[in-house]
Amino acid sequence: MSVPRYWREIPRRSRLEAAKCKDCGAVVYPPRCRCAKCGSVEFEAYRLPETGTLVTYTIVRNPPKWFEKASPYIIGLVKLEDGTTIMSQITDIEPEEVKAGIPVEAVLRKVMEDGDSGIIEYAIKFRPRL
Numbered sequence: 001m002s003v004p005r006y007w008r009e010i011p012r013r014s015r016l017e018a019a020k021c022k023d024c025g026a027v028v029y030p031p032r033c034r035c036a037k038c039g040s041v042e043f044e045a046y047r048l049p050e051t052g053t054l055v056t057y058t059i060v061r062n063p064p065k066w067f068e069k070a071s072p073y074i075i076g077l078v079k080l081e082d083g084t085t086i087m088s089q090i091t092d093i094e095p096e097e098v099k100a101g102i103p104v105e106a107v108l109r110k111v112m113e114d115g116d117s118g119i120i121e122y123a124i125k126f127r128p129r130l
């Protein structure tokens with residue numbers, strides 16, 4: 001990923017910023033150009049809640065090469081408090097301990113470090129809420 005694109009993406013990647021369709025009210029995350037429900041291109045910024053419930057999950061044991069250090073990791077489907085469902089990495093819990101139905105909250109975590117360019121990428125992940 002080029003540096004300019006990376007910087008452009010920081011605001012929405014490091015906050016739970018989604019887009020809400022002005023025509024049908026569908027919440028789109030990550031934001032896209034066109035509403036999948038009604039085809040509208042009219043959106044307004046929409047801040048997602050930071051807490052929710054883990055609906056289901058997958059444990060990834062054979063990640064892409066650049067992601068190997070993090071293996072195994074958990075990808076979960078999280079239902080947020082406003083009903084929006086998003087896909088996210090689940091962190092701070094062992095794959096053997098994770099289970100559907102646990103309450104989770106958003107945290108900002110490092111996802112990868114590029115040794116050559118010095119770019120460190122952050123993204124929202126979810127962790128168990130105690």
Ligand SMILES: [Zn+2]
Pocket residue numbers: 021022023024025026035036037038039040
């Ligand atoms: Zn729509």
